[in-house]
Each structure stands twice: as structure tokens, then as C-alpha cells.
Amino acid sequence: MADTSTMKASTFGRSVINKLPEVTSNLLSDSRIELVVPASKIRDVVQLVDEELSDALPESVFGVDLQNDQYNLIYIFWSWSNRLLVQLRVSLEGENPEIDSTCDIFPGLEWHERETREMFGIEFRNHPDPRLLLLPDELEGAYPLRKRFQSDLSRLDETGINPPKPRPKEGGEQK
């Protein structure tokens, strides 16, 4: 692969922003770029990734629960011939936020979107097959990876050690 054909992360970011001025970019390193994309433009950006990077590999889509009904949705693409990692970040809000599905552009994203839907409750519009992927049927609508989903994590009482004392608040009087 000739060096002239490789694309730098900054070049790619600029070419996307030129076409879609709503997108902002954030250079993580020489070969990694993060694009902050508004939810309404996600199809256009993924389409652009497909056009600009002919060998884009859809690595994953996943959600991050930022609590108080704030979610981040992160798409990761890797182009080996350009040595370029593109990370798209979409901020979503609401009880069950909605976003357009992109799995007709990259068929490999279909499963990730299904997983994100069942784990975080993010609805993907026009998804061809919105069934549960990993979870059993009784956990439909429980959204286990949200922070408010409580699991019985602490078995500290079984260990016999003293529970940690709560830290005194700063400025408060200590007893």
C-alpha cells in the first residue's frame, strides 16, 4: 500500500466536517479521531465513513450510561490501510432514546445495535430484527447495563470483616 493513499486522522476529520458542519472532531492521537455527532446526523456520518474509508471495519457499537437519563452511544470503525481508528460519539437523552439504525450500511452493526437496545433501552429506528439477543425473555425491559439496575453485588457481610466507616464530610465536625 503506497503511502500517498493513506489518510491521516486530521484529514479525515476535516473532510467530514466540511460536508457536515454540525460534527465536531477531537483528535485522540495520530491515528485515532473522535467525532462528536448529533443524533439526527448519524446516518450521514456512517455513510461518509463508508465512502471515505473503503475498507472500514465496524468494530462495535455500545452505549454508556451517564446516569440521569443521559446516554452516550459510541461507534468504532477501523480502517487498516489508513491505520485510522474512527470513534463516533452520540449523546442521547430521555427515558428510551431513539436513533436511526445504520445496519443497512454496515450489516455487522446489526447485532451490536440489538445488544445495545436490550442492555440500555436505546431504540434503533428501522432496525430489521429488534428481538432480544443475549438476555432471557423475562429480562425484557429491565436494561441490565444501566446504572440504576441493581444487582446484589455486595457480599461483604459474609466475609466477617468490619464494614468500612463512612468518611467524615469535609468541613463537618468529627465525632
Place this chain on the structure above:
Amino acid sequence: MGFFSVLGDCFQILKHTFRQVFKRPFTYFYPFEDRIYPERTRGRHIHVRENCTACAQCVRICPVVAIRMDKEDKMYEKDCALYFDYTRCIFCGLCVQACRFEALFHTPVVDLSEGDRDDLIYGPDKIETLDRDPLKWRGRRFR
């Protein structure tokens, strides 16, 4: 395909057969004879009560809450009793690495099966010693 080449093949086969006859077998007469385990084998633990300071580092690091400690049970000045639950233990070795007082070690003993689930919770009497009941078979005593 002369007579001698066939004879030669026969001798080749016989050579391999005889070599196998006088070799040690590859299998072990388990459980009476044990495989030689490497030094670092992460088997069941042994708790050295003299060195223990009841700092609870092993209890805190355990990812599966397999260790329970009893601070009241003191044999020396500042030690404690440990209860290991081998139904939960994943033999990751973090507790042994967390111990700074050389009080907790892995042993190469890996055959832990018991008839009863409760017997797999090793109390202070079992975790502090490596002695086991002798194993008898056809009048012979092993271990």
C-alpha cells in the same frame, strides 16, 4: 519387496514394541500415585497461623468472596481463623499475592472432591494442616 526387507520391517516393529515394554507407562495410578505438580501449582491453600496478623487483605482482594474470617478465634497474639469456601474459590492466587506476612500459600494439592457440599468449606482445622485421612485399597495403605 524381498524377504529381507520384510524381515527388517518386522524388526522395526519389534524394536518399538520392546522399547514400549520397558518404558515407564504414561498413565498414573491415580489416586494412589499422583502426578508431579510444579512448584507454583495453585491448589488448595494452607494458612500459617503463627505469621498471620489478621490484616484481612486476602479477604478484601478475593473476587468471589470465598474467604471468611473470624477475628474472635485467636490462637496466637493477633491472628485470626480463616474459612475457605472451595465451592466458590476460583484459584486465582490473588489472596496469596496480597499476603505480606507469609501466612497464606497455595499447595499442590488439587484433589478436593468431597461427598458433601459442606465439607468443602475448610475451617481452621482443615486449612492449617496438610494431613489427610489415609487412603486404603486392598489392604495397602497409600499417602
Place this chain on the structure above:
Amino acid sequence: MSPDILDGSMDIWFGPQHVSAHGWATKLTLVGDYIVECDPNAGYFHRSAEKVLEFKNFRQGPLVLERMCMLEAFLAEYPYVAAVEKIAELEIPERAKVMRTIMMEMSRIHSIQFWWGQFNAELGFFTMALWPWVDREYSLDVFEELTGSRHTVSFSTPGGVKYDFTEKVMTQLNRAIDRFEDRLVKFKDMQLGSPTFRARTENIGLYDVKQGLKWGLSGPPIKACGVPMDLRKDDPDPNLAYDMVDFDVPITENPEHPGQSDAFDRMEQRFAEAETAVSIIKQLIPQIPEGDIVDPKARGKANRLPEGEAYARVEGTRGITSVWLKTEEKGQTAYRAKIRGPCIASYYALKDLVPGSKFADFIVIFGSLDPYPGWWDR
């Protein structure tokens, strides 16, 4: 296809109990002997590892990950450790870097040895199933001598590795590598020269690079198309010693269908992968420097991490293996950890890849993509 053809169709659940199904259930719709529809169903191995990681601290986290794929246990736990190191900005001693690389290639070899056995057993070639498993015992002996455990090695920790190479380990390692190198030629002859095997795998499960990349395939299934996509060269992890060795990315090119790969190419690719792994280990063994194996300050630094996000990935046996980690300020546990296993793509690629082929070929296509349920179900 007119709907009346589907009237005589039959649904077959392939799995989850069937051993060759690897614990997945694939619903196949057959017309006669041909598959017309394939509906992959995962989830039978789901252990919610991502949620579990939110409650484990950074020294316990790798233990969860190595249980995702026991065959490449070190490779599986490494991305998490690398992500923690990136956020905590830990310095890794040189010796630990080389040791990690050796172990990584060793787990790759072990995984490939296991896969040969598995794949050939599925196809009915039992000689080739059991012979690599003899060599696998030697690889397992290395792991056992080094870490004390045969499968769940739990070898790396933030800031270095846990166990040092002793003389005995080096003897075992050399023995395993030398033996495997000897036998590799024999295997290659036995497998790739076998007319039965060729007839069973050639032109089965054909796809081209573009299609494979769209599905998200990576690693051997893509390299078998003749594309040198390898993270060891393209995006090497800074804490591994791949820059110290000289190797070419193994690729397989078939002149009969350039840019495409069938089950036979993917088999051949695994041989090339194993050869590369052996040569990397052989080059690294004389280069192991002296020194510490773990950064003494790492233990304290890894207890509480600063706020940050990191994406660490390695070239696994089956493709790109990565962990995306987000931590909070002074966080003792991960805020969010996303595990990206390579078999996500290789399992769901079946949906588009399998229809049109015979039912008997399904297992060839399935096995040649080297799926492992732990990577997908997590």
C-alpha cells in the same frame, strides 16, 4: 424463490446441546438438503461480564476476562490490563514486555492447536484431531509451570506480569516450541495434502474481502483473503515487544479465487499463523532482558485510577480483541467496560454466508470461522 418452495421446508435447530455447535443454537431452514435461511441465536453463555466488571477492581478485572476465552486466556485478559495501564499511565519494565509477548504468542499457538483438533473432529478426521492435542499438552505444561494453572493463567497485572520465567519454564517452553515446529510440517502434509479434506473444504463458504469487512470479520478470516490486516503491525500495543522482532504478516492467497477465501484457505491461514507465532517466540527467547517484572509503584497506582477513557486492542487468535474502558475520578472499579470479542462477527456472518449451501457443509463453514461462544455471549 417462490413461497411454495418454502412449504416443504424443515426447521432444524443446530445446537445448543450439539457439541459442534459450540453452545450456540442456530435455526436452519432446509429445503431438501439445502439451507435457505439461517437464524443465529446466541445468549446461552451470557454471564454478564460487562456488569460484573463494574464491581471488580482493576486487579480483579483480568480474572473475569480470561474466563471469556479459556483457550487464549492471556490474550483475553490482556486488553483490559492494557486499557488500565493507558489510563493510569504506568511504565512497564522491558522484561515484562517481552514476557508478555511470548505468552501472547504461546496462547495463540495453544488456541490454534485446540482449534485444529476441534475442527477436524467435527469433520471426522480423528487422527488430526488427536495429534495436535498431544502438542497442546506441552503448551499447557508451559502455562502450568509458569503460572500454576493450566488454563486460567491470570498472568498479567497492571504494571507488569505476576510470575517470572525460571530455568524450568524456559526448558518447557523450548521443548514445546521445538516439538511443535517439528510436527507442524507433518500436520501440514497430513492435512493440506489429504484429498478427502480438500474435497470437503474447497470452495465452501466463499466470501470476498469487502463483504467480510462489512460483516466485521477480522483476523484469520480476513487474512485468508490475502489482506495483511494485522494489529501486530498496524497498531501495535506500546506495552508489547512486537517491534523487537522481524516478521511478516501471514496471509494466504489462492490464485483460483483472488480476494476471496474458502474454508480451505482459512485452514491454511491457521498454519501460517502458527508458523509466525513460533518464529516470533524463537526470536524473542534470546532477547529477554534482565530486570524487574513488575513496576513496584503500579500496585498503588492501579488501586484508584484517574478519570479517563481508553481503548486497547490486540490481534487475537480469532481477530480483533478489544476493551473500551471508562473510569471515574478516583474510581476503584470501571465505570463502563465494553468487551469486543472477535467471534461476534464470525458467528453472525453465517446469516448471510450459509444460505445456499448444503446442510453438511454448514459445520465446515461454521468451524472454519473458529467461533468461541465466550467471546460473543460474554
